[in-house]
Each structure stands twice: as structure tokens, then as C-alpha cells.
Amino acid sequence: MSDEDVEGNDLDQNVSHRLDRVPNTATERTVEGRPSREEIVDWWQERFGIPPETFEGHTFWEKGAGKIWAYAGNLDSPIEAESLGMSVLRTRQEHWKPTTEAAQRWGEEATRNVIVLDRERARRFVAGEDQEIEWDGDWGYLIVAHEFAGGRAPLGVGLYLHGELRSQIPKGRRREI
Amino acid sequence: MDVLERYEPLVDDPEAFYETCRRPLPTTVRANPIKAPVERVRRALDDEGVAWTASEWNPHVMTVETDFPGNTWANFHGWIHGQEEVSALPPVVVDPRPGERVFDACAAPGGKTTQLAALMDDEGLVVANDSNLGRLSALRSNAERLGVTNVAVTNRDARRFSLDPFGSEPFDRALVDAPCSCEGTVRKNPEVIDEWSQSHVEHVAGLQKGILRRAVQATKEGGVVVYSTCTFAPEENEAVLDHVLEAEDCRILPIDTDLETRPGVTEWDGEEYDPQVADAVRIYPHHNDTGGFFCAKLEVGG
Numbered sequence: 001m002s003d004e005d006v007e008g009n010d011l012d013q014n015v016s017h018r019l020d021r022v023p024n025t026a027t028e029r030t031v032e033g034r035p036s037r038e039e040i041v042d043w044w045q046e047r048f049g050i051p052p053e054t055f056e057g058h059t060f061w062e063k064g065a066g067k068i069w070a071y072a073g074n075l076d077s078p079i080e081a082e083s084l085g086m087s088v089l090r091t092r093q094e095h096w097k098p099t100t101e102a103a104q105r106w107g108e109e110a111t112r113n114v115i116v117l118d119r120e121r122a123r124r125f126v127a128g129e130d131q132e133i134e135w136d137g138d139w140g141y142l143i144v145a146h147e148f149a150g151g152r153a154p155l156g157v158g159l160y161l162h163g164e165l166r167s168q169i170p171k172g173r174r175r176e177i
Numbered sequence: 178m179d180v181l182e183r184y185e186p187l188v189d190d191p192e193a194f195y196e197t198c199r200r201p202l203p204t205t206v207r208a209n210p211i212k213a214p215v216e217r218v219r220r221a222l223d224d225e226g227v228a229w230t231a232s233e234w235n236p237h238v239m240t241v242e243t244d245f246p247g248n249t250w251a252n253f254h255g256w257i258h259g260q261e262e263v264s265a266l267p268p269v270v271v272d273p274r275p276g277e278r279v280f281d282a283c284a285a286p287g288g289k290t291t292q293l294a295a296l297m298d299d300e301g302l303v304v305a306n307d308s309n310l311g312r313l314s315a316l317r318s319n320a321e322r323l324g325v326t327n328v329a330v331t332n333r334d335a336r337r338f339s340l341d342p343f344g345s346e347p348f349d350r351a352l353v354d355a356p357c358s359c360e361g362t363v364r365k366n367p368e369v370i371d372e373w374s375q376s377h378v379e380h381v382a383g384l385q386k387g388i389l390r391r392a393v394q395a396t397k398e399g400g401v402v403v404y405s406t407c408t409f410a411p412e413e414n415e416a417v418l419d420h421v422l423e424a425e426d427c428r429i430l431p432i433d434t435d436l437e438t439r440p441g442v443t444e445w446d447g448e449e450y451d452p453q454v455a456d457a458v459r460i461y462p463h464h465n466d467t468g469g470f471f472c473a474k475l476e477v478g479g
Contacts, residue, residue, distance in 0.1 A: 057300065058326060072299050072327040073276075080342045083317055085326040104212070104255060105324040126253055149213075149221035153254055172318065175253050 019061040019069060019084045021077035034062055035091045043089075043096055048143060049111030058085070066092030070102070097141055100156035100169055107143040107154025114143045115158065115165065122146035126155055128174040130166045141168070180360060180373040184409045187442060188461060197463035202364040206246050206257040207265055207292060208237045211299050212324045213256040221251040234435035237295075238265045255322040260288040261365070263436070263460050263470040267405040268292040270432055270474050271352050275300040278343070280351040282335040282392050285312030287319040289354055294325040304343060306331045336387035340395055347397040354405045355385045355417075361407035361469025364462060378412050385417045386424075393425040398478035402427065405472045409459070411445035414471040418457060419450040421475075429453040430474045437464040441473065 023029045025038045040060050044050040058070045061077070061084055071085030088102035107114070115135055117125060124131055125144055135142075137160075144158040144165070156173075159166040167174075181198060188194045206229075208218040215237055222229045227249060228242040238260070243249070251257045268289050273279045275298040284290045284305035293303050305320070305328050307313050313332055320328050329343070340347065358378055359369045385406070392402050406413055418429065418441070432438075441457030443450050457473035 070326050071329075073302055075302070075329075076344055079329065080331075082313060082330040082332050083320075084329045086321055086324070099321075101255075101321040101324065105326075148250055148254075149217050149224055151217075153250075155253070173322070175248055177248055177250055177253060 016064060017080055017082065019063045019077075019079045019081060021075075022060045022062055022068070033065070033092050035068065040068060040089065040091075044106070047096075047141075048107075048109075048113050050106055050109045054106055054109055060088075061085070066090055095140055097168070098143070098157050100173055103143045103154050103157050107145060108152060110143050110154070113138055113141075114145055114152075114154075115160070116152065117144060117146050117155075119146060122155060123177055125158065125165070125167050126169055126175050126177060128167050128169055128171070130164055132163055133165050134163070135160055135165070179370050181363070181370065181409075187409070187411075187459075189439075190463060193463040194461060197466065198363050200364060202261065202468060203240045203466060204242075204244060204246060205232075205238060205240050205260065205262045206252075207260040207288070208239065209256055209258055209291065209295055209323045210237070211291075211295050212254060218251060218256045221254075221256060222249070225249055225251065227251075232262055235265055235269065238262055255324050258288060258291060258319065258323055260292070261468050262465070263361075263467040264288055264407075265292060266434060266436065266460075266470065267352055267354055267403050267472055268296055269434070270472055271296075271350050271401060271403045273297050273301070273303075273350050277301045277349040278346065279303045280338070280348040280392060280395055281305045282338065282351060282353045282388050283307060283355055284330075285309060285316040287316035289352060290316065290328060291320055291323045291325050293352065294320070294323075294327050297327060299325060299327050301327055302343070303328045304331060304348070305329065306333055306335055306338060308332070308334050336384070336391050338391055338395060347400070348395055349397060349400050351392040351396045351400070351402045352405070353385075353389050353392045353402065355388055355413070356381055357385070357406040357408040357413050358410055359407050360409050361462075361471075364468055378410055382412050382417060385413055386420045389417060389421045390425055393421060393427050393475065393477055396477045400477045401430075402475040402477060403472065404457075404475065405470065407468060407470055409461075409469055409471075411442055411450075414459075414473075415441045415443070415445065415450045415454040415457065416448065418454045418473055418475075422451045422453060427475045427477050429456045430476050431456045432458050432472060432474050434458070436460060436467075439464075441471075
């Protein structure tokens with residue numbers, strides 16, 4: 001039996017090229033381990049203080065185990081597509097990890113776990129460099145921002161551990177500015 | 178003889194046409210209101226010391242004084258996207274509204290797709306399709322950097338595109354920015370001139386007709402379908418429209434733009450086309466200091 005047959009016989013599993021809408025709450029869950037909308041929205045609020053209303057117009061979808069996408073509307077689930085909306089979050093691991101693009105799109109609303117860098121450090125961060133830096137807040141995934149063009153502008157996500165901010169900017173997204 | 182001379186009978190000032198085609202294009206970007214209001218984008222460019230001039234017909238399109246707009250903070254933040262000035266015309270002609278369903282049949286690498294999304298305030302659905310899997314990764318990364326969340330990306334043959342995965346409802350609007358011979362991009366890619374061939378024109382014209390027909394079929398009655406290319410070849414422009422006007426229930430509407438344009442041609446190489454094709458617009462490089470372009474607006478149903 002090929003791998004394809006295995007996937008085809010078990011409709012409740014994650015299939016590549018197929019996006020499944022996540023359940024509204026944990027009690028409506030039919031696929032083990034799949035996060036609910038409620039858990040996703042609560043996580044953004046708990047970790048970054050981003051208010052739940054921010055995502056009012058969006059539905060959340062899972063493609064591949066744990067990769068969560070945000071789409072600006074309603075569609076019947078599942079959807080066969082290469083992508084739907086924006087990849088926003090990696091779940092099904094101990095510490096959920098936001099994507100660079102989600103941090104940029106919604107990070108301005110964040111009120112905690114945001115580290116603001118000066119211009120030189122911001123340059124090193126977007127080039128993909130890890131750097132030693134003092135930070136009194138939580139360890140783990142932080143939204144990294146700088147002051148730019150009249151306000152705070154989020155750059156992406158950093159992992160703060162042992163006095164070091166590790167840039168999580170994906171290779172293809174890094175720039176020497 | 179190079180292929181541009183083929184179009185001499187269509188051009189009002191051949192010397193100016195050839196001279197402009199030999200010069201490189203100005204560098205232009207489109208401000209992306211999904212990520213930042215245009216005022217903040219302008220301030221960002223000012224703060225980075227990048228001089229800019231807004232285009233007269235579209236305040237989001239700006240000529241910038243840098244060869245590397247990709248290496249700016251504004252670009253990293255997804256506030257701007259490098260996009261040729263004329264390629265910003267088709268989405269404006271599509272004129273999508275927030276909440277609508279829009280089909281972008283040949284979407285990669287996504288400049289026009291993301292502009293459609295921005296015109297819709299990132300609400301509704303843009304189905305961004307491309308048959309070339311390699312080019313889809315550029316489309317996806319551009320859409321993500323620009324913060325777009327209302328786009329579904331598909332990898333199908335647009336000539337046989339099925340509505341089934343999206344609730345079977347027809348689209349409100351569609352854009353067919355068709356694969357073509359691309360002489361209009363000569364200022365950016367001079368090699369297109371040497372690569373031109375009559376046999377490719379014939380092959381790609383068949384493809385264009387198939388894609389445009391399917392887009393008309395997949396759009397609701399009263400909906401709008403926009404056809405665009407970056408070629409001067411009437412075989413790939415007016416002849417394609419002529420074919421689709423004959424085969425499908427649709428008509429051509431005039432296009433209202435402040436860009437300087439010329440009407441579609443109704444005769445070429447012994448062929449005569451439906452007189453409606455004169456409502457399509459031809460854009461020659463020497464009129465607006467841009468690339469060359471062709472754009473037509475169709476309405477589905479009588």
C-alpha cells in the first residue's frame with residue numbers, strides 16, 4: 001500500500017494541499033491535537049496582549065500537522081489549495097511559534113513580550129544574526145520591533161534564551177539593510 | 178530586423194518608440210495599504226533618504242530614486258512592492274470591492290494579485306492560480322510579506338479551472354494577465370527581442386484564448402473580466418478578444434484611465450477584428466515612460 005492510500009483512507013488526518021478549518025472550541029474537536037479557534041485567539045491575547053477582536057474577520061485553518069493559517073472570510077471546509085490566507089502560527093509543540101508575517105501584520109497591537117531594538121540591532125536582527133541583549137521579561141518567543149516612520153514597527157519573531165535574542169527571520173526573508 | 182519593427186505601422190512616432198525601448202525603465206514601487214497607510218510609506222521613504230514621485234494616475238504607485246528598493250526597511254515591512262507602473266493598471270480596471278470573489282487566472286509572481294487584495298481591503302476571496310509550480314513560491318512569499326490574508330493559491334491549468342473547491346459559485350470578477358511574448362518588457366529584459374518567434378506567438382495565442390474563455394465562463398452574469406498582456410502583438414491581444422467575443426457571451430467596455438493610451442487595432446496582417454476591440458487600450462513605452470502593455474475590460478452577458 002502506498003503512502004497516498006494511507007492518507008486517502010483516513011480522512012481525519014492532515015493531508016498536504018488540503019486545509020481544514022479548526023473547530024471553534026476544544027469540545028467540537030474531531031481531530032486529535034488540532035487547536036481550536038478559541039485556543040488560538042486566547043494564545044495571542046495571553047502571550048502578546050493582542051485583543052481577540054483583532055481576529056474577528058478571520059477564520060483559522062490547519063494544513064500539515066500544526067501549521068495554522070488565517071483567512072479573511074468564510075469558506076466551506078476542507079479547501080484543496082496550495083495555501084489559504086497567511087501562515088500565522090506553528091502549534092502542536094510545547095511552545096507555539098508565531099510567524100514573521102503574523103508578527104508584522106498584528107504585532108503593532110501587542111502590549112507585552114515585545115522587545116524594541118535600536119536601528120543597529122534591528123539591522124542585525126533582520127540579517128538573521130543572534131545577539132546578546134538584556135531583557136527583564138519572559139523567555140521564549142518575542143515580537144521584535146523598532147521605532148520607524150512615526151511609530152513602532154514590528155520586524156518579526158525572536159527567541160529569547162539565556163541573555164541572547166535569536167533571530168527567527170527565515171533565510172529567504174533576511175536582508176542586509 | 179528586430180521584432181519591434183514589426184509594430185512600426187501601429188506606432189505614431191517610431192523614433193521615440195525605439196529610443197524609449199532602448200532605455201532602462203524607471204524604478205517604481207506600489208505602496209501597500211494592507212500594511213501601512215500611504216502617508217506613512219512616504220514618510221518611511223523620506224526617513225530612509227529615498228526620493229520618490231507619485232504617479233499622476235495612481236497615488237499608490239511611485240517612482241523611486243534607488244536601484245535597490247528591495248533593500249529598504251519599507252520593503253522589509255511589506256509596505257512597498259516593486260511593481261512596474263503599467264502593471265498596476267489591470268487591478269484598477271478590475272475594480273474589485275471588499276467581500277467579492279475574484280479569480281486571478283495567471284497570478285504569479287503576485288504583484289497584481291496583492292494589488293487586487295489591497296483594493297478589496299483584504300476582505301473577500303482572491304483565487305490566485307498559476308500553472309507553474311515554481312513561480313507559485315514567489316507568489317506566496319510576496320503575498321505573505323505584503324500581509325495579505327484573503328488569497329487562496331491554487332496550481333491548476335486555468336483553461337480547465339473548476340469552481341468546485343470554492344463552493345461552485347461563479348466569480349464576481351476575473352483577471353487574465355496572460356502569458357505572452359513580452360516585448361513590452363524589453364526595457365527590463367532586452368533578451369525578449371531575441372527570443373521572439375512567430376511560432377511562439379501562435380502557440381501562446383491558443384493558450385490565451387483558452388484561459389480567457391474559461392475566465393468568462395467562470396464569472397457571473399454582469400461580472401467583469403479584464404484581459405491584459407505585455408506584448409504589442411495583435412495576434413495575442415485584439416485577435417484573442419475577437420475570438421472570445423465570438424465564442425462566449427460577453428462584450429467589451431471602455432477603460433477610463435489618465436494614462437496616455439491608444440485604442441485597440443481593428444485590422445492586422447490582413448485580418449479584421451470585431452470593432453469593439455477598439456475599446457481596449459494599448460500602452461506604448463514612449464507615451465508614459467513605462468513598459469508596453471495591453472488591457473481590455475469585458476462584461477459577461479449581453
